[in-house]
Amino acid sequence: MEKIAVTGAALPISMESQHPVDLDGLLGDGPFPYCREKLLPRAPAGGLVIACTDLADPAVFEGVIARYMRKFPGSDRRAVVSMWSLFYFSILTIAPSVHLFVHRRAVPLGLEGVSLVCDEDTAEPQAFVYSGDVRQSAEPAVDLHGMMLQHVEPVVAAMAANSGLAPKLLWNNVAAYLSWILKEIAYRHETAPVDGGLALLNEPTWPDGRKNPMHGMMRVARQQCGLEFAQRKVCCLRYNLTGVGGCGEACPLPDGRR
Numbered sequence: 387m388e389k390i391a392v393t394g395a396a397l398p399i400s401m402e403s404q405h406p407v408d409l410d411g412l413l414g415d416g417p418f419p420y421c422r423e424k425l426l427p428r429a430p431a432g433g434l435v436i437a438c439t440d441l442a443d444p445a446v447f448e449g450v451i452a453r454y455m456r457k458f459p460g461s462d463r464r465a466v467v468s469m470w471s472l473f474y475f476s477i478l479t480i481a482p483s484v485h486l487f488v489h490r491r492a493v494p495l496g497l498e499g500v501s502l503v504c505d506e507d508t509a510e511p512q513a514f515v516y517s518g519d520v521r522q523s524a525e526p527a528v529d530l531h532g533m534m535l536q537h538v539e540p541v542v543a544a545m546a547a548n549s550g551l552a553p554k555l556l557w558n559n560v561a562a563y564l565s566w567i568l569k570e571i572a573y574r575h576e577t578a579p580v581d582g583g584l585a586l587l588n589e590p591t592w593p594d595g596r597k598n599p600m601h602g603m604m605r606v607a608r609q610q611c612g613l614e615f616a617q618r619k620v621c622c623l624r625y626n627l628t629g630v631g632g633c634g635e636a637c638p639l640p641d642g643r644r
């Protein structure tokens with residue numbers, strides 16, 4: 387196991403580590419198998435482990451993206467960073483939302499104390515390692531908002547500063563996955579109300595009164611036949627990557643739909 391800029395000899399272990407919550411066990415045979423092995427109480431034996439706080443260090447971030455760019459030789463670096471962030475934010479939004487709204491479990495995912503597990507060769511994000519206790523969540527939307535403030539907001543700022551990407555593009559990457567999984571939860575698990583989570587996407591302001599950076603990022607568009615579909619406000623640039631197809635109608639740009 388390779389570690390990049392992880393301070394200390396080992397990741398911290400919570401007092402509950404003797405009896406950790408089995409997050410994958412909670413998933414059982416349910417409709418969310420893609421959430422398995424995404425949130426880990428300890429680092430795996432293999433892989434590249436990076437303290438999430440260290441992504442603010444330009445040298446660390448550049449080292450990660452340099453590895454990832456090997457998958458897309460000759461491609462626009464901004465598109466490469468955006469694609470990398472799509473993997474990062476998909477893991478950070480999908481599995482935690484399922485555990486919050488379906489299982490009522492809040493995983494401690496503030497930026498401090500959380501590490502990212504990446505593929506050793508490509509640095510593609512694979513999972514997060516958390517420290518601290520998984521606890522019962524009485525208000526899933528409140529805990530989701532906390533994660534937005536304590537992890538997503540600072541890491542978006544760091545990625546934008548180190549890549550030249552607009553923060554709104556990165557927030558749209560977050561919103562795309564969050565919107566999808568909340569609607570999927572509502573469809574697959576009708577007893578799990580997600581209204582509070584959707585409000586964090588759709589309301590102009592967040593509960594703390596600040597402007598919502600995801601507001602309007604996912605829009606309902608309509609085909610000529612009348613069928614509705616979700617469309618991004620800001621293109622993720624993936625169509626600029628070698629060997630990667632576009633997003634279809636979800637992309638706001640004609641070139642990005644190919």
